[in-house]
Amino acid sequence: MFTGIVVTTGILFERRSIEDDLSIAVEAEIDIGTACPGESVSVGGVCLTIIRVEGSRLWFDVSSETLGCTRLGELVKGNKINLEPAMPASGRYGGHLVSGHIDGLGSLEKRKESARSVTMVFSCSNALSPYVAKKGSICLDGVSLTVNQVIDDGDRFRFEVNIIPHTLLETTLGNLEIGHQVHIEVDQLARYVERIMTCNKG
Numbered sequence: 017m018f019t020g021i022v023v024t025t026g027i028l029f030e031r032r033s034i035e036d037d038l039s040i041a042v043e044a045e046i047d048i049g050t051a052c053p054g055e056s057v058s059v060g061g062v063c064l065t066i067i068r069v070e071g072s073r074l075w076f077d078v079s080s081e082t083l084g085c086t087r088l089g090e091l092v093k094g095n096k097i098n099l100e101p102a103m104p105a106s107g108r109y110g111g112h113l114v115s116g117h118i119d120g121l122g123s124l125e126k127r128k129e130s131a132r133s134v135t136m137v138f139s140c141s142n143a144l145s146p147y148v149a150k151k152g153s154i155c156l157d158g159v160s161l162t163v164n165q166v167i168d169d170g171d172r173f174r175f176e177v178n179i180i181p182h183t184l185l186e187t188t189l190g191n192l193e194i195g196h197q198v199h200i201e202v203d204q205l206a207r208y209v210e211r212i213m214t215c216n217k218g
Contacts, residue, residue: 019108019111020111022100022159024186028092029073037079040075042099048101053068056102060098062082085118087199100158114201116158119147122198124137124197135178138200140172144202158187159189164177
């Protein structure tokens with residue numbers, strides 16, 4: 017389990033295809049703690065298991081299932097990635113509960129300077145619209161954010177978030193340009209509410 021508070025970023029320095037799967041290696045910019053094989057790390061918002069550690073370098077296997085619902089397969093050597101180790105039981109919830117299970121991809125449609133921050137509007141599949149609400153939580157590329165606005169319009173759903181200076185500097189969100197895609201994980205509570213309502217209808 018994660019909180020959406022990025023600890024550091026890493027650089028992809030190796031990728032290797034193994035049949036239909038992928039093996040990647042990421043070099044963290046700072047020490048992320050006592051990382052060891054078997055532990056989970058949020059890599060760009062995707063929960064992956066460490067299979068090898070050499071200093072600040074972490075190796076992960078990415079299954080074909082994960083490749084099919086994320087953009088990890090599109091990463092190339094030198095790409096920057098947000099990293100967050102799993103939260104310990106004694107840890108603090110700095111953001112919101114994040115599982116690292118991606119619900120879909122979103123595209124950046126608008127980016128506007130707003131004082132020292134940046135307002136961003138993303139579009140995604142309408143299938144995610146029931147799970148996103150104004151002032152609710154959402155996770156983009158592993159970063160916990162608050163939704164400013166939701167826009168139901170045509171065949172694409174849109175939502176707006178505000179990125180503060182610290183987040184712009186310390187995560188990959190500051191480097192996003194129009195058309196870039198992000199991993200989206202909706203709020204877990206919204207998933208369960210929708211499931212309960214669906215079951216009650218039956």
